[in-house]
Amino acid sequence: MTDSVMLTLLHLLRDGEFHSGEELGEALAVSRTAVWKQLQKLGELGLECESVRGRGYRLSAPLELLNASRIADLAGVDPTLIQLEVVTDSTNAQLLSRSSTLRSGSFCIAEQQTAGRGRRGRQWISPFGSNLYLSGVWQFEGGAARLEGLSLAVGVCIAQVLESFGFRGVQLKWPNDVLVDGRKLAGILLEMSGDPAGVCQVVVGVGVNVRMPSCAAQSIDQPWTDLASMSSEQGLESVGRNEMVASLVDALSRLMVEFERVGFARWRAAWLERAAFMGQAVSLQTANSEIRGELIGVDGSGALTLRVGGEERLFYGGEVSVRAVS
Known part of the structure; x- marks a missing residue:
């Protein structure tokens, strides 16, 4: 866990300006040697710190720390519903462990995850204070059958939030990736506990790349982008992390209430409007097979529809991925 001295140091450095070792030592009430030791720990958080003789130290980019009360206020939700962690293993894991209560x-929202997860057990790169890592939990009656198409509806929700800030070209890759120009911007991870045929709890995890540090990006094994890059490419103002996460909390809260009532059909057309690889030859891969066909959409339950050998076939969720065939 990040200690109070480190948090104070981060608040001092978050403006991205130079601060002398003497200034930092006085503010922290520690020696300059102790300051230096704390600065060395920034790399463990995935933060890059510059040192210039005669000027001091600064973060390579300004840092906006998350504020739970501000997020709740902007989202219009009860502050007691927002759990903000500085460093945690996984926001999904935090909620799953207590989902029934x-x-x-x-x-649950975190500045950093030490064991962030994507689909199929993949690691979700989660450097400190750079991106968004949030999970929400909701109770459903009727079990897993009521959750068909939920990951697609969440994708639409994320896309609409991004578009509300002016971002263009957002696409959705079945079943749970958000892309821009073929590069991954955000991901969704749904996990369920409780009775698969009765009352259950679903945890919806969302990760959004905001400003990925170069040192962390080296571990990513697929094309990616972040909001900072998109803002530059599309001539947009940068978006604050608190503002973006609050918009996601608000939108997801509204989505889940309506989804429980009407299911995926309400979001199908919006998903199809943003579908990646529509009309293209794709490869659908499962643990045991690979099917090639033309992607022609999804049905009212969120099942993927492919034209295979002139015949339309439906494919449902599971350990699958969709990649454009080169």
Whole structure:
């Protein structure tokens, strides 16, 4: 866990300006040697710190730390529903461990994840204070059958939030990736606990790349982008992390209430409008097979529809991925 001295140091350095070792030592009430030792730990958080003789130290980019009360206020939700962690293993894991006792609509948000997860057990790169890592939990009656198409609806929700800030070209890759120009911007991870045929809890995890540090990006094994790059490419103002996460909390809270009532059909057309690889030859890969066909859409339950050998076939969720065939 990040200690109080480190948090104070981060608040001092978050403006991205130079601060002398003497200034930092006085503010922290520690020696310059102790300051230097704390500065060396920034790399462990995935933060890059510059040192210039005669000027001092600064972060390579300004840092906006998350604020739970501000997020709740901007999202218009009860502050007790927002759990903000500085460093945690996984926001999904935090909620899953207590899913049966938490109020529906509770969120866990973190500055950093040490064991962030994507689909199929993949690691989700989660450097400190750079991106967004949030999960929400909701209770459903009717079990897993009521959750068909939920990851697609969440994708639409994320896309609409991004578009509300002016971002263009957002696409959705079945079943749970958000892309821009073929590069991954955000991902979704749904996990369920409780009775698969009765009352259950679903945890919806969302990760959004905001300003990925170059040192962390070296571990990513697929094309990616972040909001900072998109803002530059599209001539947009940069978006604050608190503002973006609050918009996601608000939108997801609204989505889950309506989804429980009407299911995926309400979001199908919006998903199809943003579908990546539509009309293209794709490869659908499962643990045991590979199917090639033309992607022609999804049905009312969120099942993927492919034209294979002149015949339309439906494919449902599971350990699958869709990649454009070169």
